[in-house]
Amino acid sequence: MKKILIIDDEKNILTTFRGMLEDEGYQVSTAPSGSAGLTLVRSFEPEVVFLDIWMPEEDGISVLEKIRKESPQTSVVMMSGHGTIETAVKAIRLGAWDYLEKPIHSDKVLVLLDHVYEVRALREQNKELKTELRSQDSLVGNSAAMKRLRQIVSVTAPSNGWVLVYGENGVGKELVARALHRDSTRASERFVAVNCAAIPAELIESELFGHEKGSFTGAMEKKIGKFELAHKGTLFLDEVGDMSLKMQAKILRALQEGQIQRVGGDTTLELDLRVIAATNKDLKQAIRSSEFREDLFYRLNVIPIIVAPLRERREDIAALANHFLKRYNSGRPKRFSAETLQLLQSYPWPGNVRELKNWVERACILCPDETINASPYDEPNQKDSDVFSFGETSLRQAKAHFEKQFLIRMLAENDFNISRTAHTIGVERSHLHKKIKSYGIEVGS
Template sequence: MKNILIIDDEKSIRESLKGILQDEGFRTLFAENGEEGVALVREENPDLVLLDIWMPGIDGIEALRRIRSTSPDQLVVMMSGHGTIETAVKATKLGAFDFIEKPLSLEKVLLAIQNAMKVGQLVEENRSLKAKLAKEYEMIGTSGPILQLKEQIAMAAPTSGWVLITGENGTGKELVARSIHVQSHRRDKPFIEVNCAAIPEELIESELFGHEKGAFTGATAQRRGKFDQSHEGTLFLDEIGDMSLKTQAKVLRILQERKFERVGGNRTIEVDVRVIAATNKNLEAEIAIGNFREDLYYRLNVLPFHVPPLRERTEDIEALANHFLAFFCSKESRETKEISSEAMNELTLYPWPGNVRELKNIIERLVIMTPDRIINEKHLPPAIHSRRRDPRRIPGVIFSETGTFKVAREEFEKEFLIQKLAEYDWNISRTAEAIEMERSNLHRKIKSFGIELKK
């Protein structure tokens, strides 16, 4: 039963509204003046307030101001026998949902209540969906790297600084971008995502900036671009490292001037957008070989974030696995499943080259394909058994079952150097600088390990 609070100094009005509303199935509360009404709003949290404007003590406008300051989402319908347009406008600006003139009409009162309740329901649904979405994009983990990342997000989110997120594929860069948006002052504005790697070069300008009707073959109507759609919100440019130099130049111009023209148009459109970019590439290396603009890099890299790979936060694997397990059991309407301690141990020993995305996909597969309630070692994919490792080892190193410490160290060094050389495009000078080793010493190591340099 919905609760409606009636704040009016006239007893006859309160009594008549009580009879009408109770006949319609509402529970009614009453206050004779503004002070009492404001106090009842705090105590009872009614679904709707019917508030008279002219009352002794504080008037309805002041009561409305106090109600909105303590309960910003409270639905309030104003009532007045001496209403003016100026008063109605003032009440609306303060957050009143509607304004009804006295003498009260039964039809108008019920229509105003009905409309207000519909809006209240939509607001509640919106709040519920946002809470559900926030939970879906929650960052799971209590490891040192993740706690540090959460702290950085909490500090950076309320600001307007542009963000550059780096990290391997599948680490959760989009998750970080959404967390920044949700904790920012733009949280109620759009979050627009663009995957720069998935859009063909000939279409990316239209996708980002929009186009006018007739701008090119197939442009049968005007279209707003992603920058336009994210006005006052957040634009997430994923895989920014795959954007062409031509498009990079245009994006840089927008970031500098905060205005652009649609493809085929000449009207300048100004935008207020917070840009968050992400990449799995080493942009400094891309700059060195001429694939990425240095000025765009420094424009975006105001607030740098790095998302650690899953192998560097193995203590989070169990929490992530259980989170995905509960999520997919609910999504697929399956019985609640559990992962045995032996199977969980196998999951924590696996290096996860595909990071969190790979873990999520495997848990979804296990939920769907495992007939038993308990997921055991036998249910795990063969790849997990074949690549088990100590969580402190670097990925891809399969240590000898037998051998000395010297042999194990050589195996580790060889794999480490291969990974670093590949990361820096097999450039010995850059690799030596990155790992803080003399170039001549690196040459000797490469020769002693028999590492074949790739071109």
């Protein structure tokens, strides 16, 4: 129930005001003085306080200051019969929600309360969303590699140093870049991501540095470029290994000089940037083959951070899978069967964490049961335990299907050791090998 406290030295105001609010379903408490009111703020914990300004013992402004200090989440509405603009302004400055003139009109109060509770609900929601966002941003996993990565991020983030993040597709490079920004002194400024591989050659300058209105055909409006947007914040240059040489030259110049000009503009803009770059390419190799500029490499590669592929930190798989499961199961409790977890841990995940995340999302949608029984080696809707769930009509096809599922499961149980699996299921190693090949089963690395 919504709780309201009224503090006023006039008894009949307390009575009529209380009656009116109780009729509307509020739970109301009253106090004849500031000190009695403060006690009730502590014990009754109202969301909203109506507070009279003129009271004989202690005036409302001083009580307001105390409430703000002790219980800043409480919304305080001031009331006065002979208030002046100055007191109203002072009250608002001190953090009062609003100021009402006596006599108090019930319509006004009810509208005001609706508004107060709406804003309070939004604030609450905003807080929850932020916490949720932060948890989506966190680097999940407890492998030694992941612990080291988190350690490097926490040391590097506040340093303002430029970082180059390496790693295969989907390992979490962008997540690392965002974590570096979030934990830096620039966190309240923008994080601007530029996908260097995706900008068409003729738009590079305009995208990066912006343009003035009318500077070229088609420039109908002035445009602020990515570099300028990132001023004082973090510029994330993604896929730097896939930039054309022309773009590399442009970016290098801007980074060296720390300033840019919009296309068609004549003023020079000084920029304060922290650059975090990411790539899945071997840049040293690209330098040798003249596809990447060495001078740009040295400028970007101040602090290198390497994110290991998922198959090299298999301990993280279960934690990540459960993390994504929580996100995608939309409220209903779900879990993976022990077998499924085993398969997930043995699968090579060429698309790394992104592939795992997509797989979990798909499995959540396609497996209606509380326990997810599926295999990453297969589509998640084909439950390998259920012989009747697949579409084969001939016995031969059905047998083949079963055989494949059976082999995958037994291989997973034996860590994909072929000799051991062959021994377990009682066939020759060479025979198992042939089967694996003919079914195209991936045995990982």
